[in-house]
Amino acid sequence: MSNYSHVLVVSGGMNSATLAHMCVKDGGSPYLITFDYGQKHRKEIEYARLLGENLGVPHQVVNISNIQKLLGGSALTDDGMEVPEGHYEVSNMSITVVPNRNAIFLTIAYAAVVSFESEYGGAAMHTGDHTIYPDCRPEFVNILGNMQKIATEGTGNPNLSIWTPFIDKSKAEFAPIGLAMGLDYGETWSCYKGDRLHCGRCGTCVEQKEVFELIGTLDPTQYQ
Amino acid sequence: MSNYSHVLVVSGGMNSATLAHMCVKDGGSPYLITFDYGQKHRKEIEYARLLGENLGVPHQVVNISNIQKLLGGSALTDDGMEVPEGHYEVSNMSITVVPNRNAIFLTIAYAAVVSFESEYGGAAMHTGDHTIYPDCRPEFVNILGNMQKIATEGTGNPNLSIWTPFIDKSKAEFAPIGLAMGLDYGETWSCYKGDRLHCGRCGTCVEQKEVFELIGTLDPTQYQ
Numbered sequence: 001m002s003n004y005s006h007v008l009v010v011s012g013g014m015n016s017a018t019l020a021h022m023c024v025k026d027g028g029s030p031y032l033i034t035f036d037y038g039q040k041h042r043k044e045i046e047y048a049r050l051l052g053e054n055l056g057v058p059h060q061v062v063n064i065s066n067i068q069k070l071l072g073g074s075a076l077t078d079d080g081m082e083v084p085e086g087h088y089e090v091s092n093m094s095i096t097v098v099p100n101r102n103a104i105f106l107t108i109a110y111a112a113v114v115s116f117e118s119e120y121g122g123a124a125m126h127t128g129d130h131t132i133y134p135d136c137r138p139e140f141v142n143i144l145g146n147m148q149k150i151a152t153e154g155t156g157n158p159n160l161s162i163w164t165p166f167i168d169k170s171k172a173e174f175a176p177i178g179l180a181m182g183l184d185y186g187e188t189w190s191c192y193k194g195d196r197l198h199c200g201r202c203g204t205c206v207e208q209k210e211v212f213e214l215i216g217t218l219d220p221t222q223y224q
Numbered sequence: 225m226s227n228y229s230h231v232l233v234v235s236g237g238m239n240s241a242t243l244a245h246m247c248v249k250d251g252g253s254p255y256l257i258t259f260d261y262g263q264k265h266r267k268e269i270e271y272a273r274l275l276g277e278n279l280g281v282p283h284q285v286v287n288i289s290n291i292q293k294l295l296g297g298s299a300l301t302d303d304g305m306e307v308p309e310g311h312y313e314v315s316n317m318s319i320t321v322v323p324n325r326n327a328i329f330l331t332i333a334y335a336a337v338v339s340f341e342s343e344y345g346g347a348a349m350h351t352g353d354h355t356i357y358p359d360c361r362p363e364f365v366n367i368l369g370n371m372q373k374i375a376t377e378g379t380g381n382p383n384l385s386i387w388t389p390f391i392d393k394s395k396a397e398f399a400p401i402g403l404a405m406g407l408d409y410g411e412t413w414s415c416y417k418g419d420r421l422h423c424g425r426c427g428t429c430v431e432q433k434e435v436f437e438l439i440g441t442l443d444p445t446q447y448q
Contacts, residue, residue, distance in 0.1 A: 063290040070336035099338035103331040103375045112294035114323035135375040147367045151327045151359040
């Protein structure tokens with residue numbers, strides 16, 4: 001039997017913190033992976049480490065920043081491009097797309113799923129991501145899960161599956177789940193800019209502020 | 225329009241050399257990628273570079289060796305494990321499986337396909353790989369191609385597709401294609417051991433010898 005039921009791809013943000021806490025609360029024993037893909041907001045990696053520490057579960061940073069050689073500009077990785085400000089909308093946010101990011105993250109996570117004979121690979125995509133990130137949509141998650149069963153047939157856990165419990169939920173729907181579990185969202189990092197404090201103006205900051213307003217809870221995030 | 229029609233995952237071996245030459249002969253303009261994933265037979269990387277030079281097309285080595293942190297032992301990467309000798313058969317060759325390798329390689333290649341607005345991602349899986357490598361089978365290639373269409377929808381070339389022309393061919397079927405194009409298989413590297421000369425005893429060496437015998441052509445490989 002495996003030591004780890006789930007291999008979860010986590011950033012240091014609200015979504016993946018909620019995912020990992022939920023996994024543990026439901027009796028899972030997750031192994032957490034965070035990718036260093038050359039993102040400017042490297043600060044999220046420290047918060048992902050803190051997430052593992054707080055939960056008492058293993059956490060590994062995997063450096064694949066060399067893939068930058070193959071990528072055109074994304075505002076999240078390219079020093080010559082400004083992270084856009086404002087609401088998440090296709091018009092200004094499309095330059096934050098890192099092509100194929102979740103497919104790459106999840107296929108690497110599934111290599112660990114096979115090695116550990118775990119049952120689940122997982123990540124925290126949610127409905128707010130669907131518009132601009134094609135690899136956050138339910139149709140992507142479904143086919144990725146099926147692809148992984150075929151790609152690893154006979155080599156790992158035969159019941160291998162995908163776990164993305166927020167795929168049909170909005171952030172305002174799952175944030176209360178985290179709060180109810182006592183998760184301190186002040187110990188997470190979402191801002192794409194990665195300065196000392198959250199900028200409060202990029203797409204992910206704007207989204208986060210709205211969520212706390214919507215659910216009527218004080219946002220523990222310190223903004224600039 | 226893209227500068228590169230194809231992004232091809234190549235090792236320095238016979239299969240990928242034939243693939244890349246065929247692509248160029250058919251009028252394609254490939255961009256070649258080789259992965260450093262911590263393989264012991266690192267020598268293949270030099271031969272992959274030579275392949276790009278001989279064809280006059282760009283070649284990039286992408287270092288993802290950090291993923292080793294997540295993998296259990298494979299004889300291809302683990303210093304504590306011997307590369308098995310003999311014929312490719314499940315019984316002794318299964319320890320050469322690197323879990324999910326082609327899924328990882330291809331998803332990273334497709335990030336480049338999107339960036340370059342190329343039409344094809346491709347690799348040189350063939351029928352000889354099917355028995356022990358689940359991610360070399362036609363059902364894998366089909367679903368991977370479909371997954372990539374969904375994962376990248378709206379971000380790259382809308383006609384994006386997968387190119388694996390050897391998926392239903394044996395090495396003995398496509399090697400003559402390479403020979404007819406004037407490809408010098410003496411400038412390729414297949415051996416899993418990666419010493420000065422091909423060992424002549426590991427699965428891939430045994431397979432290569434058999435192929436040249438089968439097609440009645442002198443094997444240009446220098447064996448120990």
